[in-house]
Amino acid sequence: MQIIGLVQTALELGLISALTVLALFLSYSMLNICDLSTDGCFTLGATVGAVVAIAGHPYLSIAAAMLAGVCSGFTTAFLQTKMGINSLLAGIIVNTGLYSINIAVMGNSSLLNMNKTETVFTKLKSLLEGTPLSGQYRLLIALIAVVCVIVFLSLFLRTRLGLAIRATGDNPDMVRASSINPVFTSIIGLCIANAFTGLSGCLLAQSQKSVNIDIGTGMVTIALASLLIGRAFMGRGKIPKQAVGAVLGAFVFRLVYTIALRFDLPAYMLKLVSSVIVIIAIAGPYFRTQMPVIRRKLRHRNAAPAGVPGNSGKEVR
Amino acid sequence: MLELIRISKTFNPGTVNAKKAIDDLSLSVPDGDFITIIGANGAGKSTMLNAISGSFYTDSGTIFLDGEDITMDPPHKRSRSIGRLFQDPMLGTAPGMTIEENLTLAAGHGGWLSRISAEDRARFRERLAQLNMGLEDRLSQPVGLLSGGQRQALTLMMATINPPKLLLLDEHTAALDPSAAEKVLSLTESIVRENHLTCMMVTHNMQSALDLGNRTIMMNAGKIILDVAGEKRDSMTVNDLLDAFKEAAGRQLDNDRMLLNPETDE
Numbered sequence: 001m002q003i004i005g006l007v008q009t010a011l012e013l014g015l016i017s018a019l020t021v022l023a024l025f026l027s028y029s030m031l032n033i034c035d036l037s038t039d040g041c042f043t044l045g046a047t048v049g050a051v052v053a054i055a056g057h058p059y060l061s062i063a064a065a066m067l068a069g070v071c072s073g074f075t076t077a078f079l080q081t082k083m084g085i086n087s088l089l090a091g092i093i094v095n096t097g098l099y100s101i102n103i104a105v106m107g108n109s110s111l112l113n114m115n116k117t118e119t120v121f122t123k124l125k126s127l128l129e130g131t132p133l134s135g136q137y138r139l140l141i142a143l144i145a146v147v148c149v150i151v152f153l154s155l156f157l158r159t160r161l162g163l164a165i166r167a168t169g170d171n172p173d174m175v176r177a178s179s180i181n182p183v184f185t186s187i188i189g190l191c192i193a194n195a196f197t198g199l200s201g202c203l204l205a206q207s208q209k210s211v212n213i214d215i216g217t218g219m220v221t222i223a224l225a226s227l228l229i230g231r232a233f234m235g236r237g238k239i240p241k242q243a244v245g246a247v248l249g250a251f252v253f254r255l256v257y258t259i260a261l262r263f264d265l266p267a268y269m270l271k272l273v274s275s276v277i278v279i280i281a282i283a284g285p286y287f288r289t290q291m292p293v294i295r296r297k298l299r300h301r302n303a304a305p306a307g308v309p310g311n312s313g314k315e316v317r
Numbered sequence: 318m319l320e321l322i323r324i325s326k327t328f329n330p331g332t333v334n335a336k337k338a339i340d341d342l343s344l345s346v347p348d349g350d351f352i353t354i355i356g357a358n359g360a361g362k363s364t365m366l367n368a369i370s371g372s373f374y375t376d377s378g379t380i381f382l383d384g385e386d387i388t389m390d391p392p393h394k395r396s397r398s399i400g401r402l403f404q405d406p407m408l409g410t411a412p413g414m415t416i417e418e419n420l421t422l423a424a425g426h427g428g429w430l431s432r433i434s435a436e437d438r439a440r441f442r443e444r445l446a447q448l449n450m451g452l453e454d455r456l457s458q459p460v461g462l463l464s465g466g467q468r469q470a471l472t473l474m475m476a477t478i479n480p481p482k483l484l485l486l487d488e489h490t491a492a493l494d495p496s497a498a499e500k501v502l503s504l505t506e507s508i509v510r511e512n513h514l515t516c517m518m519v520t521h522n523m524q525s526a527l528d529l530g531n532r533t534i535m536m537n538a539g540k541i542i543l544d545v546a547g548e549k550r551d552s553m554t555v556n557d558l559l560d561a562f563k564e565a566a567g568r569q570l571d572n573d574r575m576l577l578n579p580e581t582d583e
Contacts, residue, residue, distance in 0.1 A: 161429040163418050170411035177409065177476070178422040179397045 008139065010258045014251035015142035016207065019200035020223040021230070021246045022149050027193040028227065029242070030157070031186060032169035033080075036091030038197055038223065040098030041072040042216030045198030046205035047105040050112045053206060058118050062202060069198025070191045072098060077190035081183040102213055110213040119206040138207050145203060146247055149196055154240040156192075165189040218271040225274045226250040228281030253277070319346040319483055319515065324368055324378030325539075338364040339375070340539035346483075351509060351516045351530030355523060355558070361539040362519045366485045369517075371395045383482055400476030402469065402489035409472030412461030416452060416471065417441055419460055423475035444474055448504065466497025470504055477508050484509065486518040502529075523555045535562055 020042060027035040049065035057064075072094060079090035106112050124137040133140065156162045164185045167175045172182040197219075205211035230249025234241055257270055265273075326339040338361050346352060354362050368375050371392035380388045387395055402409060410419050420441045421433050438456060445453040448470050452463075460468060469489060476484065486505065490498035506529065509516050520526050526533050533550055535543035535558070542565035545553065553561075 158432050159430045160421065160425075160427060160432075163414070163422050166414060166418075167411040167422055170413045171408070173408055174411050174419070175422070176393045177396050177401060179393055179425055180422070181391070181393045 006258050006262065007255065010251060010255040012138045012142055012207065013204075013258075014226075014254035015139070015146050015247070016200060016204045017219070017222060017226065017254065018142075018146050018247040018250035019149060019196050019203070020219055021226045021250045022146070022153060022243060023193040023196035023200070024220070024223045024227050025243060025246045026153065026165075026196070027190055028224065030166050030169050031189045031193075033087050033186065033190065034091070035073075035076060035190065035193065036088055036220060037072060037076045037094035037098065037194070038091070038220035039216040039218065040095040040102070041069050041194045041197045042201035042204075042219045043102045043211075043213065044068050044072055044098050044105070044216075045201030046211040046215050047102045047112070047201075048198070049202030050114055050117075050205050050211045051105055051107075053119050054112070054114060054117050056118070058120055058123055061206070062120065062199065065198045065202030066195040067198075069194040069196070069201075072198070073190040073192070073194025074187060076194070077187040081186050099213070106211070106213075112211045114206065114209045114211070117206075117209070119209075121206055142203060142207075145199060149199075150240065150243045150247070153243050157239045161185070161188065218274060221271065221278055222253065222274045223250075225277035225281065226253045228278065229253055232281065318348050318381075318383055319369065320344070320379075320381040321365075321369070322379045322381070324375040324380065326364060326368060326373065326375050330376075338539050339368060342378075342540060344534070344541060346515060346517065348515050349513055350532055351514075352518070352532045352534055353526040353530045354517060354519045354534050354536060355521070355526045356536035356542075360536040362536050363487050364539070365536070366401070366487050366517065366519065369395075369483070370399050370401050370485055398482040399485060400481035400483070401485045402472055402476060402487065404488040404491045406465040406469040406472065406492060409475065410460045410468055413459060415457045415459055416445070416463075417456040419471065420444075420475060420478065424478050444478065445471075448474065464497070466493050466501060469493060469497070469501050473501065473504060473508065477512060477514065480512040480514060482515065484514045484516040486516065488519050488521060491521060523558050527553055527555065527558065533558075535565065537562075537565070 020038065024035070024038065027033050045065035045068055048068040049061040052061035052064040076090050076094045079085045079093065080087040083090075085093065103110055120141055121137055124141055125134070128134045128137055128140075157166060164175055164178070164180045165188065167178070168182045168185040168189070175182045175185065201216055201219075205215060226249040227246050228249070229252050230245035230247070231242070233248055233252070234245025236242065237245075253274070257273060260269070260273065261267060321342060321344045323341050323343050324339055325337070325341050328334075328336045328338055338359075340361075342361075342365065344365075354365075356362050367373060369380060371387075371390060371394075374389060378388070379386060382395075382398060411422075417433055417438060421437060424437065424441075426437075441456060442453040445456075450467050450470060452467060452471065460471065463471065473489075489505070490501050493501060502525070505518075508514070516530070518529065520529075527550070531550075532544070532546035533553075534541050534545075543561050545561075
């Protein structure tokens with residue numbers, strides 16, 4: 001029973017954060033942009049969604065959170081394509097600015113409570129009352145959102161615009177040669193990606209019925225870790241397969257983390273764990289390609305007798 | 318019809334590294350001309366092509382293409398009417414995407430949300446079959462798996478799938494092995510001929526500069542120092558070209574690779 005509970009929690013949280021992972025799938029894997037505004041954008045989606053829901057618009061809150069994400073993504077993209085700001089720096093700048101904006105959105109507070117607020121979660125919960133699925137409303141909403149995003153991405157990335165976005169990350173010169181402005185594709189790509197990040201934040205806040213200013217802290221690393229775990233599982237296949245891999249990665253990451261918590265790993269260790277996973281996932285393949293050189297160096301050191309420079313060279317000639 | 322009117326470009330102006338790459342250059346290219354461009358390293362050949370395709374904006378002068386002033390048009394806008402190939406076969410294609418995806422972007426038909434249709438695939442297959450490289454059966458393979466020669470042939474196909482008003486070739490066979498280079502060159506010839514393309518080709522091979530096309534220009538220090546066509550060009554040999562260069566440049570050729578291997582393609 002306890003294990004089922006563990007898996008359930010991991011599934012719910014994994015699916016919700018999978019939306020951010022899918023956002024990074026678009027910006028990081030496709031556009032080749034590491035969007036460091038992800039943390040702030042996630043929180044922005046959470047705060048905007050919460051404020052609109054508290055005002056009594058449960059459905060509108062979802063759209064509002066996504067729209068807020070689009071605005072954030074547009075700003076990041078604009079800074080790096082039109083203002084000559086390095087793409088990593090643009091993300092950090094937007095992230096910093098969003099901290100103030102998020103507190104302002106929450107009405108000069110760093111915490112909002114949604115205990116009595118009507119959200120899509122409470123709506124579905126009352127709808128499922130008495131059915132066998134009654135306890136699964138969180139899971140269902142997260143699942144629906146993830147499936148929608150995957151279907152959208154799978155279809156979208158095969159359109160001409162989607163292809164252009166993928167090519168922008170692959171070879172921007174080729175995009176220009178195809179009469180497409182890579183600035184335009186970068187902006188569109190980041191807007192869409194951040195809409196998903198906003199959605200992800202909004203759903204997390206509403207499912208846990210509260211939002212605080214730290215809700216998105218470390219999200220970019222967590223999502224990146226999940227993305228790379230997913231890639232390790234699924235490889236680099238077609239787009240739908242890769243997207244499913246990203247979701248799987250998010251789930252596995254949450255599962256490992258939830259189990260770790262059971263073994264009395266304090267909750268604050270989550271971020272360190274995610275950092276280490278990202279380091280291993282990126283450094284691992286790098287060292288694998290470096291292995292032949294390292295081995296060659298060791299062999300060379302062992303084979304070459306020290307202290308006879310020039311000698312061996314003459315023999316070769 | 319391409320017209321360059323007194324264009325100039327200086328790189329790193331106002332510094333010790335300032336270099337006048339294009340110096341008050343004018344050139345008129347009537348429709349259907351196939352111009353080969355030769356000159357020493359740093360003569361401004363590639364810079365001239367870059368100026369035409371919009372990789373940078375010229376400091377002064379005007380560029381007209383088919384009567385339209387394109388001097389300040391951004392490169393992605395110019396690429397609607399200008400196709401281009403570089404020396405590096407990696408530059409023209411997106412390696413992580415499939416052959417058909419690359420071709421779809423280059424073909425540029427349909428709206429932003431259109432997808433690859435069966436009709437497109439049939440057309441791509443037919444066009445690729447003309448390359449005789451077996452690429453027509455590999456539509457859904459990533460371009461990164463292709464050899465340099467195959468990638469350059471594909472880039473040529475992509476650049477000309479909608480016949481451009483002007484095709485710019487910047488030593489596009491120089492990085493290929495001899496047999497691939499020969500193949501890509503003969504493809505270039507037949508595509509240019511069939512589509513009656515206006516074409517400018519930079520080459521280091523003096524022999525093919527004379528063999529290909531109908532007009533040859535020679536550049537030095539950002540200027541055109543020789544412009545031959547017609548009978549005069551037909552009777553020219555590589556040695557005539559070298560003599561003409563010495564005479565026009567007013568100095569002995571230094572140890573440029575143009576002199577070292579006038580016959581072979583590097």
